[in-house]
Amino acid sequence: MKTKDWFTDWFNTSYYHTLYKERNDDEAQLFMKNITSFLNLPKTTHILDLPCGKGRHSVFLNSLGYTVTGGDLAENSINAAKEFENDTLKFNVHDMRKPFHHTYDAVFNLFTSFGYFEDDKEDILILENIKNGLNKDGFFVFDFLNAEKVKLNLVSAETKTVDNITFHIKREIKDGFILKHISFFADGENHAYTEQVKYLDLAKMTAFLETVGFTITTVFGNYNLDKFEAKTSDRLIIIAK
Template identity: 50%
Template sequence: MKKDTQQWYASWFDSPFYHILYKDRDHTEAQHFMDNLTNYLNLPEHGEILDLACGKGRHSVYLNSLGYKVTGVDLSENSIEYAKQFENETLQFEVHDMCKPYKKQFDAVFNLFTSFGYFDKEEDNLNTIKAISADLNEFGFGVIDFMNSEYVIDQLVSEDIKTVEGIDFHQKRSVKDGYIIKDITFTSHGENYQFQERVRAFTLKDFEALFAKAGVYLLDIYGDYKLKKFNPKTSERLVMIFK
């Protein structure tokens, strides 16, 4: 079995197989979320947004098309290299560790699609929220779009196979030591691969504690991309707006 010894997210997110497995993500839904979110926040015209953990830049590109000046940052060098093809005067991409403050401030910092809670070091979760706070200007808003862990655990499918581009991805899911874990194994061109996703099963209460430590104020909580009221039992998402 091929298994990377790096932090799992550094190797898995940089792998082409990650993008194959998740190629069917709903771009229309993501765009509607960005429409709803930017309208709700009433960001200034041509306002500046930091897309934190931007991946290949799908949210960044769409936000830029709405007229915002966008900086997309991610730890994955491969993802940033791909995203750079979309750059223009008001859209830039850069490799950056989200645990550390960026070099300027923004009208909004978006951390989208459960791009949080991966770290091996507990303090890095707090450091990320502190960094987001440091990246906001006086009137700026921070947004974390996380899974609703309670709902995800309740709906967890322990095992399945997803076939994409002729690759059978065997997925096993479990909850252990406060983490939601997905073990992914597959064979491609005669090579066996094994990856693992580990995300802290943070609840709203956990985030509230982190926000208090970071000195930020939680303004609003929503349960889906239409910005409907959050329900811990039935909401699929946990969307938090703070400053």
């Protein structure tokens, strides 16, 4: 499998959704309530959730009264999300590396959905598209793992059984990437995928954002919007304009 396209293959499988089926919706909803309140977003705000997966953040943001568009490269995720569509909630297949056809009041990039690419230029291109897709005074909300804490607390191997599938997971940090190797036997055959996200600490992410003309206004360390601490915070959450 070509490492560069790992996300296209893995995110489009049913096994990806099986492994992560127990993601904490309460935590995600708390974050959405906190961040929209902190930003004081009026209900007229049009939010782009990119990439949106099966739309769990989008659906909740829409329930808070916002107009929301969700975009994701994985067609099966978008097809699943489309059942939630209404007049103020839409989902589209979209590659982050491609420019948007509309502009938005806020763009949310959530749950470590960035830094997939070998070449920094592709990550910077995504940020350029996001900046160009924002209306004047629009907000960019970036939610990523805290790379420094991950490095200090790396669990190198674990086994997880979900829906009678046993996933063998190995983690490493190599060549500037945090790698998660996932292998399992299902439906009569062996499967193996590797998730990779760039080792992006606050300094590197700041440099990326400044390259395209973003200004960081606030940095948080978790979904309660507590102060960011490099060694202990669970998340790296950046608000930029």
